[in-house]
Amino acid sequence: MSNEYVTINDVTLRDGMHAIRHQYTKEQIAEVTRLIDASGADIIEATHGDGLGGSSIQFGFSKETEKDIITTAVDNAKNAKVSVLLLPGIGTIDHLKRANEWGAQVVRVATHCTEADVSEQHIKTANELGMETVGFLMMAHRTSPENLLNEAKKMASYGATTIYVVDSAGALTMDDTRRRISLFKENLDTEIGFHGHNNLSLGVANSIAAYEEGATRIDASLAGMGAGAGNTATEQLVAVLNKLEIANGVDLYKSMDAAENVIKPIMERPVQIDSLSLTLGYTGVYSSFLLFAERAGKEYGVDPRDILVEIANMGAVGGQEDWIIGVAQDLAKKQKVYA
Ligand SMILES: C[C@H](O)CC(=O)C(=O)O
Numbered sequence: 276m277s278n279e280y281v282t283i284n285d286v287t288l289r290d291g292m293h294a295i296r297h298q299y300t301k302e303q304i305a306e307v308t309r310l311i312d313a314s315g316a317d318i319i320e321a322t323h324g325d326g327l328g329g330s331s332i333q334f335g336f337s338k339e340t341e342k343d344i345i346t347t348a349v350d351n352a353k354n355a356k357v358s359v360l361l362l363p364g365i366g367t368i369d370h371l372k373r374a375n376e377w378g379a380q381v382v383r384v385a386t387h388c389t390e391a392d393v394s395e396q397h398i399k400t401a402n403e404l405g406m407e408t409v410g411f412l413m414m415a416h417r418t419s420p421e422n423l424l425n426e427a428k429k430m431a432s433y434g435a436t437t438i439y440v441v442d443s444a445g446a447l448t449m450d451d452t453r454r455r456i457s458l459f460k461e462n463l464d465t466e467i468g469f470h471g472h473n474n475l476s477l478g479v480a481n482s483i484a485a486y487e488e489g490a491t492r493i494d495a496s497l498a499g500m501g502a503g504a505g506n507t508a509t510e511q512l513v514a515v516l517n518k519l520e521i522a523n524g525v526d527l528y529k530s531m532d533a534a535e536n537v538i539k540p541i542m543e544r545p546v547q548i549d550s551l552s553l554t555l556g557y558t559g560v561y562s563s564f565l566l567f568a569e570r571a572g573k574e575y576g577v578d579p580r581d582i583l584v585e586i587a588n589m590g591a592v593g594g595q596e597d598w599i600i601g602v603a604q605d606l607a608k609k610q611k612v613y614a
């Protein structure tokens with residue numbers, strides 16, 4: 276195994292938004308940015324959980340404005356670059372231009388794993404703006420490694436300089452991860468990244484497997500603060516990287532302290548593997564559906580795991596959060612009929 280430096284892209288302030296219904300305050304964003312920056316992470320992502328333009332009735336309104344979220348992160352990051360997430364269709368070129376004006380240096384253009392075509396305009400514009408441009412192929416378990424590579428090649432041809440395998444549902448096994456990353460490594464000239472969710476308890480293991488196959492950018496968040504059972508926890512990842520003597524810039528104690536003393540107290544619902552988040556990974560459902568399914572289960576008196584199973588059968592992808600209520604209503608009706 277080579278000992279290439281691994282770039283840590285911290286997503287506490289973006290994926291972590293899902294875990295608290297996008298309610299970070301400006302003060303929290305400032306403090307968390309300072310802590311992540313001081314711990315040595317290379318890139319700090321800050322936006323609504325669903326990226327630029329995500330604050331809406333469909334995904335939930337964020338507490339702070341997009342401008343405040345981004346500028347607060349930019350103002351408090353002394354060393355790290357600030358990245359934003361953009362899902363074409365939710366975020367627009369105008370959102371991207373504004374984020375750039377507010378100081379974001381990196382954009383991660385995210386599409387469903389079979390929909391890279393929709394990223395062309397956004398990736399090209401980001402490059403014209405002089406931003407570092409990353410392609411982010413979500414729900415990577417939902418297509419074959421070969422198809423995923425074809426989609427990655429499209430993003431590379433548009434100008435993305437890093438392409439991510441994104442395990443949005445925390446559903447990839449280590450072999451699944453290895454097959455996807457190794458194909459990328461053999462066939463792409465770009466840098467390769469991996470974004471994991473811990474629903475099957477494989478966040479760190481998959482991240483290390485990804486590194487071993489050639490990924491040099493890994494996403495992580497303090498205390499795993501993120502959708503579902505959370506992301507790969509920074510402090511856990513760094514402990515393993517250090518034991519494996521893999522070069523990285525993050526201070527272990529600083530990340531541990533920030534996770535314990537600052538992030539865990541912010542959590543409304545513990546970010547952990549429980550029956551519901553485990554079901555996400557087991558059935559392959561988008562991690563950010565967790566709170567929606569939990570709420571709908573309570574409201575309609577049905578088991579939220581049954582909602583997720585049905586959502587998985589229907590093949591829902593990110594952006595189809597509104598299906599959850601319909602599924603809960605149907606399950607509730609069936610329960611009455613058969614009672
Ligand atoms: C919009 C999603 O939360 C992006 C992401 O982090 C994922 O797919 O995972």
Ligand SMILES: [Mn+2]
Nearest residue numbers: 290443470502
């Ligand atoms: Mn995620």
